[in-house]
Amino acid sequence: MRILNRQPDSVTRLLLPMLPFVLILAAYGFASSARLAVNPDDKLLPNLASLADAVHRFAFMADRRTGDYLMLNDTLASLTRLLSGLAISTLIAGVFGIAIGMIPYLRSLLASVLAAISLIPPLAILPIIFIVAGLGEASKITLIVIGTAPFLLRDLAMRVQELPSEEIIKAQTLGGSTWQIALRVVVPQMLPRLLDAVRLSLGSAWLFLISAEAIAAESGLGYRIFLVRRYFAMDVILPYVAWITFLAFMLDYLLRVVQRSALPWFALGRGR
């Protein structure tokens, strides 16, 4: 039997995905104990106990100086920034993407300039963002918006153009105005596609969030990582990285659930 036709049975299907994780953990534990045997205070690869201890200190104990739960504080600060940024990007993309996709005059006016803007590396214009948006929350959210909105917007405009022209013509023969066609034909079909695009841009949104927090901040997941990096506290950094990965995964999962339950016809059309 060809390997491409072999299906793992149900038990294997459950266990196989865990194998790489177990291997990674085992490799980590092995390397960590090897280093700790040479230097018990080694900071590079702390053992699982000190990782757990760091999680305990940061997540479940109030900070001695400020009385805050640091990990909770950092998570709330970061999620607020990330979600505000993504919400603004999605809104911009929803409005302008559909307009540009539908109206040839707008497309002709804006498509090239948007293509150009989307190619500017946002981190390269940081000093400009500072001067325009200050050093506070606004500049961090701006960075996320600049990093994600052009991609969302261009993607959506292209998706609009992919709509079969028959649909648009049919709607017109039924007497629909541009406004009605936008609301009744285009928007409903674009919502799930926009959600898809948002899911794909989660990765870059996190990237820009962490970069923004590294530059000037008082709280946030990226802030904490860059702060404790100054004294090489890998016991704090590693759990934070795992936590960020988990949060990103959950956001992606939530968006998928929203898409499936609010727009079930789209998932059906995809065959799942």
Added chain:
Amino acid sequence: MLKKLVTSVTILALIVGCVSAPAQAAPKKSFKLAWTIYVGWMPWPWAADHGIVKKWADKYGISIDVVQVNDYAESINQYTAGAFDALTITNMDTLAVPAVGGVDSTSIIVGDFSNGNDAVILKDKTKLADIKGLPINLVQYSVSQYLLDRALSTVKLTERDVRVINTSDSDMAAAYQTSDVKAVVTWNPIVQDLLKEPSAHKVFDSSQIPGEIMDLLIVNTATLKENPNFAKALVGIWYETMQAMSGDSEAAKSARTDMAKASGTDLAGFDDQLRTTKLFTTPAEAVTFTDSDALPKTMRLVRDFLFQHQLLGENAKSPDVVGVEFPNETVLGNPKNVKFRFDDTFMKQVRDSKL
């Protein structure tokens, strides 16, 4: 499937092997020194480019790689993880990172101390006491925060009276331009640049706490004990370079011009930074400073600062957890856990021409 599994396990094992390779006991012949851009450390790349490093390394039958690391914090982490044998670093960071991380380090050269290179700058305000209640942008847990702590204590304030905002040093100049920024604590050459702004007023600098922010060359103590020749070569290189760059001769000016270029400024800018740096150009000066009573007092202030900020380890019960040893063999802190040593032996050998 099985074959694939074997392959991936092998790859993993190889990765593990690389990460965990323990220190080798075989006699070491080649050594690596990491440096970052700072006025007091620019002599290292210059010495490497002008054959001084090779000359001294050859004399002791070893080879020394002088490696630039772009990011200071990263250079410390790399050294602590074991990627380098020697490192340019401040006294405070030596205690906070390698020493707390269990990497026993010895300072064999006290190169200089900051004598105005680090400064507290207020925007539109002229007195240090005006700092109360302001947000302050600085690189948290760096010497900047130590300087701020010392500055605040002179006007009977503490960190609770201000709001500290961690800001990357590479973005400090741009950050100053925004209206959110009211006060910054930073170091040269950023200080020089900021003070060109009419709104910027220097209200405190490191010349008011002379000798407390030192720039050292540290060597991994285990490496040093097994290879004293490495340290001899390093001090030889250092003081030959000091001699080459000091004074007003054309050769010295040309050396300083090279160093200025390598650090992104010109001769005038570099000489300006040297004016706010007390560079020990002779081993005699450096030995006197290292042996003085002021050094243990400074290290006490520094470790108390680190302890208050939980930088001696989150579980440290007292500032005594780590021991710091001085040339007269007295120890500050736990004598059973000495991880930071000031050693004047090699500087003395140069002073007494015994190399």
